[in-house]
Amino acid sequence: MQTALNIAIYLLFAVLIFGSLAPLSSHPHWFIRGWDFPRFQLVLVTVAATAIFVWMNHSDAAMRWNLWVIAALGVTISLWHLFRIIPYTPLTKPQVAAWKSTQATSNDASERRLRLLVTNVEMENDQYETWTRIVKEADADMVIAAEISEDWLPAIESLKADLPNQIVYPQDNWYGMAMLSRLPIEKHAIRFRVQDDIPSIDAMIELESGELIRVIGVHPRPPEPIRDNDSTARDAELVLWGKELAEDHRPIVIGGDLNDVAWSPSTRLFLRLSRLLDPRRGRGFFNSFHADHWWMRFPLDHVFHSDHFAIREIRRLEHVGSDHFPILIDLQLQPSMQRDHEPLEQKSTDEEDAKEKLERAAEAELVEQASEPVPQRSPAAQP
Structure with missing residues (x-):
């Protein structure tokens, strides 16, 4: 059971590494761009997987190097995503000043x-x-x-x-x-x-x-x-x-x-x-x-x-x-x-x-249709 869980966590970390590095590519495919979205979720999954792996294997001397590798990867992946999302938390200075x-x-x-x-x-x-x-x-x-x-x-x-x-x-x-x-x-x-x-x-x-x-x-x-x-x-x-x-x-x-x-x-x-x-x-x-x-x-x-x-x-x-x-x-x-x-x-x-x-x-033959840079038509209340 423990071996199966370890293998599952190894595979999960392979996915996490790929998902962390994929947004570095400028490729527009949805499978690449989709990894831009769940950075907070990836941090939670990484922390949980790291904690479970350490808890299961901390007393096994034969797993010492594996523990260090997984722990290092867990910290690196977490910091990688936190670097992107922390600016959108109250932990940093607001970009827009509050009006008083x-x-x-x-x-x-x-x-x-x-x-x-x-x-x-x-x-x-x-x-x-x-x-x-x-x-x-x-x-x-x-x-x-x-x-x-x-x-x-x-x-x-x-x-x-x-x-x-x-x-x-x-x-x-x-x-x-x-x-x-x-x-x-x-x-x-x-x-x-x-x-x-x-x-x-x-x-x-x-x-x-x-x-x-x-x-x-x-x-x-x-x-x-x-x-x-x-x-x-x-x-x-x-x-x-x-x-x-x-x-x-x-x-x-x-x-x-x-x-x-x-x-x-x-x-x-x-x-x-x-x-x-x-x-x-x-x-x-x-x-x-x-x-x-x-x-x-x-x-x-x-x-x-x-x-x-x-x-x-x-x-x-x-x-x-x-x-x-x-x-x-x-x-x-x-x-x-x-x-x-x-x-x-x-x-x-x-x-x-x-x-x-x-x-x-x-x-891709996507062409801009409206060339006027500012609005020109008078509005008509609709619907």
């Missing part, structure tokens, strides 16, 4: 505030009343909703009293999208950055102060085995947005289900290219998926923003029947605090990495 009322430069601080709710409703989810109730309770200024289909239009219509300005693009392919706002939408565009069935919503929003901010809702296609999708489309879309937003010096907020974890090479490349900030760094994971499986959750729903904003609050809301939890973020437009934030340091290889991802998308 004493930092307001005028008496109209509340008019420069943006409460944004990001929610993947899950197209098949039929708990419409639960979702609308939680949206109303969140009292957000804006909602970015992914996976909106025709079946979701009545629920969206029911929010018109609270969120009258609505841009809705329903689809039955899990990539419909809506942007709902109580704030005026100055102009907007539905954009298809990489694939003609994957929309993004790009809008200019007027705060109560009269200042304009650019808000973008995104939901790129994920790498996943069921449909044999690789990460080419997702990575290219993030690069395109990163390059475009780097040239836009206005206040920017981009959010949605990125189908990527915060610590992945693709998301961090996007942040370095765009110079945007991740408010979770230094605060917590805020795991949003999978809502039904506590043991396998990842931060897939994101809100990134320019350094014009400080943060009042960020939190995960309750279950809405979807496989994603909604994420609520409360931002304060406070450009005077720009020097209080710490964007990721750019790397000399960023442009080369971005070029590689775009070339891979071009080879």
Whole structure:
């Protein structure tokens, strides 16, 4: 029995080593990119396997070298993953400074505030009343909703009293999208950055102060085995947005289900290219998926923003029947605090990495459909 367990742990460590090294490759195959996700889970499995192996064999002199090897591998693998995920815990300094009322430069601080709710409703989810109730309770200024289909239009219509300005693009392919706002939408565009069935919503929003901010809702296609999708489309879309937003010096907020974890090479490349900030760094994971499986959750729903904003609050809301939890973020437009934030340091290889991802998308004949860098159309309240 003990021998069989030892062999099982040896095999498990072979898998753990492969899974730890796989993300170093830039290959887009879902089996490679999928190892970006469960770093926290890999740490737990590694610690547990190491502890079991040591407990079973600590008194066996013949296993002394095996013990040292497994213990060393356990520590190395754990530290390897912790290095990536610790920046998303309160153990490190927050990347985005917290806003305090004493930092307001005028008496109209509340008019420069943006409460944004990001929610993947899950197209098949039929708990419409639960979702609308939680949206109303969140009292957000804006909602970015992914996976909106025709079946979701009545629920969206029911929010018109609270969120009258609505841009809705329903689809039955899990990539419909809506942007709902109580704030005026100055102009907007539905954009298809990489694939003609994957929309993004790009809008200019007027705060109560009269200042304009650019808000973008995104939901790129994920790498996943069921449909044999690789990460080419997702990575290219993030690069395109990163390059475009780097040239836009206005206040920017981009959010949605990125189908990527915060610590992945693709998301961090996007942040370095765009110079945007991740408010979770230094605060917590805020795991949003999978809502039904506590043991396998990842931060897939994101809100990134320019350094014009400080943060009042960020939190995960309750279950809405979807496989994603909604994420609520409360931002304060406070450009005077720009020097209080710490964007990721750019790397000399960023442009080369971005070029590689775009070339891979071009080879796969994934072509950008919307070329206009800023919204141009006047919004029409729908659904």
